[in-house]
Amino acid sequence: MTQYTNKKRLYISTGVTQAFPKSIVNKNSVQEKINYFEKIKALFAGRKLVIISGSTVFDKIQYNVFEKAASVINIFASSRHAWAQYDEILAHAKTYSKDYTICAILGPAATVLAYDLAQEGYTAWDIGHLAKWYDAFIKEGGITNPQNFFAPD
Numbered sequence: 001m002t003q004y005t006n007k008k009r010l011y012i013s014t015g016v017t018q019a020f021p022k023s024i025v026n027k028n029s030v031q032e033k034i035n036y037f038e039k040i041k042a043l044f045a046g047r048k049l050v051i052i053s054g055s056t057v058f059d060k061i062q063y064n065v066f067e068k069a070a071s072v073i074n075i076f077a078s079s080r081h082a083w084a085q086y087d088e089i090l091a092h093a094k095t096y097s098k099d100y101t102i103c104a105i106l107g108p109a110a111t112v113l114a115y116d117l118a119q120e121g122y123t124a125w126d127i128g129h130l131a132k133w134y135d136a137f138i139k140e141g142g143i144t145n146p147q148n149f150f151a152p153d
Contacts, residue, residue: 044069053105054079065134082109
């Protein structure tokens with residue numbers, strides 16, 4: 001596998017967008033969960049971000065996991081069926097310089113977008129539900145209704 005990696009790039013496990021690592025998911029320690037999110041927020045610290053998401057993803061989000069970023073540019077796409085706009089989304093993302101980190105919140109299309117952008121030399125991350133998880137943790141200590149939480153925004 002290492003023949004497909006670039007030692008100058010930062011690779012993040014898909015587990016980073018889960019609520020908490022398995023090691024602390026069943027523990028009651030709020031401090032451990034706070035520490036987890038502080039580490040996540042540090043990934044964005046000082047970075048110039050382009051966040052590509054469905055147009056309604058941030059409608060109910062009050063707390064900002066990206067607060068340590070140097071800057072944030074939001075690009076909004078369809079909240080459902082991002083595949084229908086995929087070529088336009090990819091083209092728009094490529095209008096930004098490669099010193100931006102591009103974060104995608106677009107369901108399954110986000111993974112492909114991150115891959116395609118990485119092939120072009122961009123730093124691109126599929127961050128899944130990370131923004132929603134952080135908001136839910138600060139508001140309520142976690143996800144109180146998984147069915148509503150995972151429903152399309």
